[in-house]
Amino acid sequence: DGGITQSPKYLFRKEGQNVTLSCEQNLNHDAMYWYRQDPGQGLRLIYYSQIVNDFQKGDIAEGYSVSREKKESFPLTVTSAQKNPTAFYLCASSIVQNSNEQFFGPGTRLTVL
Amino acid sequence: DQQVKQNSPSLSVQEGRISILNCDYTNSMFDYFLWYKKYPAEGPTFLISISSIKDKNEDGRFTVFLNKSAKHLSLHIVPSQPGDSAVYFCAASYNFNKFYFGSGTKLNVKP
Numbered sequence: 001d002g003g004i005t006q007s008p009k010y011l012f013r014k015e016g017q018n019v020t021l022s023c024e025q026n027l028n029h030d031a032m033y034w035y036r037q038d039p040g041q042g043l044r045l046i047y048y049s050q051i052v053n054d055f056q057k058g059d060i061a062e063g064y065s066v067s068r069e070k071k072e073s074f075p076l077t078v079t080s081a082q083k084n085p086t087a088f089y090l091c092a093s094s095i096v097q098n099s100n101e102q103f104f105g106p107g108t109r110l111t112v113l
Numbered sequence: 114d115q116q117v118k119q120n121s122p123s124l125s126v127q128e129g130r131i132s133i134l135n136c137d138y139t140n141s142m143f144d145y146f147l148w149y150k151k152y153p154a155e156g157p158t159f160l161i162s163i164s165s166i167k168d169k170n171e172d173g174r175f176t177v178f179l180n181k182s183a184k185h186l187s188l189h190i191v192p193s194q195p196g197d198s199a200v201y202f203c204a205a206s207y208n209f210n211k212f213y214f215g216s217g218t219k220l221n222v223k224p
Contacts, residue, residue, distance in 0.1 A: 004156070035214075042117065042202060042214035043157075058211065090156055101147070102212065104156030 003027065004105035006091050011110045013085075021076045021108045023091035032074035033092040033102060036060060043090060049074055078110065085112045116140045117205050119215035126222050132190040134218050136203035139184065143205040143213075148177060148188045151200045151217070160201070161188070193222045 004025040013019045023032065031050050035043040035058075045058030049068040063082025068074055074093075078085045088109050092102040118137045126132045134148075144165040149157035163170040163177045163186070170177050176189045190197055200217045 006156075009154070040122070040216055042115070042119075042216045043204075043212075044214075045211055048211070092156070101159045101162070104149075104158070106156050107154070109154075 004091060004093055004103055006089075006105035006108050009106065009108060011108055013110070013112050015112055016080045018080060019078050019085075019110065021078065021089055021091075021110065023074045023076065023105060025072055025074075025091075025093045025103075025105075027093055027103065028071070029093035029095055029103070030071070031094045032068070033094075034058070034064070034066065034074070034076045035090040035092065037088040037090060037107075046076065046089075085110060115216070116143075117203060117213045117215040119201075119203060119218050121218050122216070123219040123221070126193045126220065128195055128222055128224050129192045132188075132193040132197065132220055132222065134188040134190075134201050134203075134220065136186045136188075136215050137184060138186075138205050138213075140205070140207070140213075141181075141184065142207040144208065145206050146177070146179060146186050147204045147206075147212070148175075149202045149204060149214075151202060157202055190220075193220075195222050195224050198222045 007022045033048040034046040044060050047066040049055035065077045090107045091105040094102045147162040148160040150160045151157040161175045179186045200219045202217045203215045204212045206212045
């Protein structure tokens with residue numbers, strides 16, 4: 001079945017450690033996105049990528065980094081520079097950036113202790 | 114500065130009745146609007162969308178209304194079913210660029 005997978009579902013890390021969240025899609029979508037969701041807030045865009053080896057900062061990119069070495073993969077690294085990393089992280093993809101629909105993965109809940 | 118706002122964090126409706134979820138936006142450049150539905154511990158799933166050239170789009174029990182002059186859109190669910198209980202997010206974009214999401218409204222449909 002085609003879809004987007006994010007792993008793991010729950011992730012715990014100590015403060016000061018970098019952590020990488022996985023996002024894989026087999027939908028052959030060009031564009032991929034990372035969002036963060038906090039209680040009482042909407043999804044906020046962290047980074048997005050329209051094509052392999054290219055990506056752009058979203059609205060809250062500070063403290064995060066990404067790579068897009070393969071079309072199907074868009075990992076997100078939460079660095080120690082991110083002041084408040086505990087959140088629910090969602091990955092999405094779309095056919096091209098100019099798409100009217102994004103398909104979302106199940107999300108990863110990151111808790112920094 | 115939130116460009117898309119959902120001012121009602123929760124809504125409770127009796128099964129069979131109409132559910133109306135509201136969304137307001139501030140950016141007049143937005144030309145595409147979407148509604149997503151989200152169950153706990155899952156990613157949002159696309160529900161229905163509307164272009165700014167329309168004022169209504171219908172898909173089965175779901176209808177989205179757009180009032181551009183008021184910068185307001187709403188999602189109507191008729192009749193509401195217990196399986197509709199979820200968090201609903203509205204989203205907006207312009208020129209299919211970045212999407213801006215509201216904070217969500219939690220709908221509870223009581224049997």
